[in-house]
Amino acid sequence: MSQTSIMVYSEMGLLKLPLVVLLCSVFSLLSFIALCDASELTVKFLKTPQAFSNLSSTTFVFEVLVGGSSACTNCNITCKLDDGSGSIIASECENGTVLCEGLQDGNHKFEVCPNGSQGVGCSSYNWTVDTVPPTANITASSNFTNALNVSINISFSEPCTGPTGGGSFVCSSVNDCNLLVYGDGNVIPTSLKILQPNLQYSFLVNLSSTAQYGRVSLVMDKNFCTDSAGNKFERNKNSNFTLRFDHRRVNFTTHVPERLLQLDGETRLVRATNNCIKLRLCLTFPEPVLNSSAEILNSIKVQYDLQLISQGTLLPLAVSKQHPGHRRFEYKVAGCIFGMAIVTLRIEENSIISRQGIPVSQADLITFLFGMIDNSLRVLQGENKSSVCGKL
Numbered sequence: 036m037s038q039t040s041i042m043v044y045s046e047m048g049l050l051k052l053p054l055v056v057l058l059c060s061v062f063s064l065l066s067f068i069a070l071c072d073a074s075e076l077t078v079k080f081l082k083t084p085q086a087f088s089n090l091s092s093t094t095f096v097f098e099v100l101v102g103g104s105s106a107c108t109n110c111n112i113t114c115k116l117d118d119g120s121g122s123i124i125a126s127e128c129e130n131g132t133v134l135c136e137g138l139q140d141g142n143h144k145f146e147v148c149p150n151g152s153q154g155v156g157c158s159s160y161n162w163t164v165d166t167v168p169p170t171a172n173i174t175a176s177s178n179f180t181n182a183l184n185v186s187i188n189i190s191f192s193e194p195c196t197g198p199t200g201g202g203s204f205v206c207s208s209v210n211d212c213n214l215l216v217y218g219d220g221n222v223i224p225t226s227l228k229i230l231q232p233n234l235q236y237s238f239l240v241n242l243s244s245t246a247q248y249g250r251v252s253l254v255m256d257k258n259f260c261t262d263s264a265g266n267k268f269e270r271n272k273n274s275n276f277t278l279r280f281d282h283r284r285v286n287f288t289t290h291v292p293e294r295l296l297q298l299d300g301e302t303r304l305v306r307a308t309n310n311c312i313k314l315r316l317c318l319t320f321p322e323p324v325l326n327s328s329a330e331i332l333n334s335i336k337v338q339y340d341l342q343l344i345s346q347g348t349l350l351p352l353a354v355s356k357q358h359p360g361h362r363r364f365e366y367k368v369a370g371c372i373f374g375m376a377i378v379t380l381r382i383e384e385n386s387i388i389s390r391q392g393i394p395v396s397q398a399d400l401i402t403f404l405f406g407m408i409d410n411s412l413r414v415l416q417g418e419n420k421s422s423v424c425g426k427l
Contacts, residue, residue: 076110076149077103078158081131083145087264089166092136097158099131099149107149115146138164165264169195171204171255173214173276179393180280181385184223184239187253187276189214194233195268197261203233205259213259218251219243220278240278248281248321279391283321285398287382290315296404306403314368316380318398322389323362331364334386340377378405 082096099107114128115121116135121143127133128147135145143164148157171191195203206212206224216222219242226239242251255274258267291306291314308314318331326334380401385394 075102076100076107076156078147078149078156080158080160083160084162085264087163087165087262089164089264089266091138091164091166092134093138093162095133095135095145095147095160097131097147099147110149112150113148115148117143118146121145140164140166163264165262165266167192168266168269169193169203169260169262170269170271170274171195172271172273173253173255174273175276175278177392178276178278179389179391180242180278181282181394181396182280183242183244183282185242185278185280186237187214187240188230189236189255191234193262195260195262196233197263197265203260204236206238213256215254215256216240216251217254219246219249220251242278242280242282244282246280247283248279250277250279252277279393281321281389281391281393282396284396285321285382285387286317286319287380287398287401288317288319289380289401289403291401291403306401308403308405311368311405316366316401318364318382320362320387320389320395322391322393324395325388325390325392326386328364331387332366334383335366336381336383338379338381340379376405378403 077100078097079100080095080097082094084090084093099110099112101107112128112131114123114125114133116123121135122137123133123135133145135143141164142161144159144161146157146159150156169192171189174188174190175185189204191203204213204227206214206222206227208224209221212222212224214222220240223239223241228237229235230237240251240253243249253276255268255270257270260268289306291308293304294307296303296305296307316335324331382395382398384397387395389395
């Protein structure tokens, strides 16, 4: 029987190949191409950690599919954690379940490569481990004050918006506020300002006007929010703040007596004297102060009105107490005013600091009439001769 042949030309000459051989070759090539197209490997992750997790261990479950549908039964699968630096059990990779343990805080990558294809067909999953709980610091410009309202700042270490998805800090009312206030004070909810969304806030705390002095403790609430990894809020040493206040005023006195005087036909009760030799000024503070006598002297300011003859001065005052840290200071006049003047004495605000660090509240002004007594200034009641402010 003759064999059917097909003639194939080449540069080398005329070749004879059996038709059956040629057809088999073409069929094999087409089958190989079809097999390659149908055998594309893909990795499907069935279980993964959250994109942000607070767990130091996690389990991956996956399967390798051929052509996107059927499971691969004879694939060689390799797994890597953090490009090989992470610790996993390699034998678990073939089963499609891998446990990752000892995960440190930071970014991680888990990679699955079927058939050891050196990157071709590999799939990976990235996530972040964060086990550090969010916290917040409470600060103010000072731990001591004599004001009625004090500005407070709260700074979060990271956004803490879970589980409700709202802002990190909520203070809708005095009774519904993430900041707890203990003592003679309360928050002013309407003063809340967002300095940096979910990170920085400021608001006012009102200190009781009926309490002369005391302290207020400010403390962050517990577990009122979570970060993106699910860590609950925790207090740190700066999550509480103690604010001391003192509203007591300085007792600023002088021995200048009150006198009934007749001025332009009208009788008035005024402080008045024409005796500068024994004139004394006394300051009594509610608490011992840090300022020296000289510093307090510099804080005393004098103003003259209706001065008729500008000769001599009421100040400077000579210091009679030289020991800082006392509660009482006494000064005496070093010169006299010749003529007549209305003298007003005041203390510079916030110039004197108590031993606790609180600026002393403003003292009342002292105003008195000083000068010669003439026909237009007639004394109706005698002057009190006392010239001392009191003893320490």
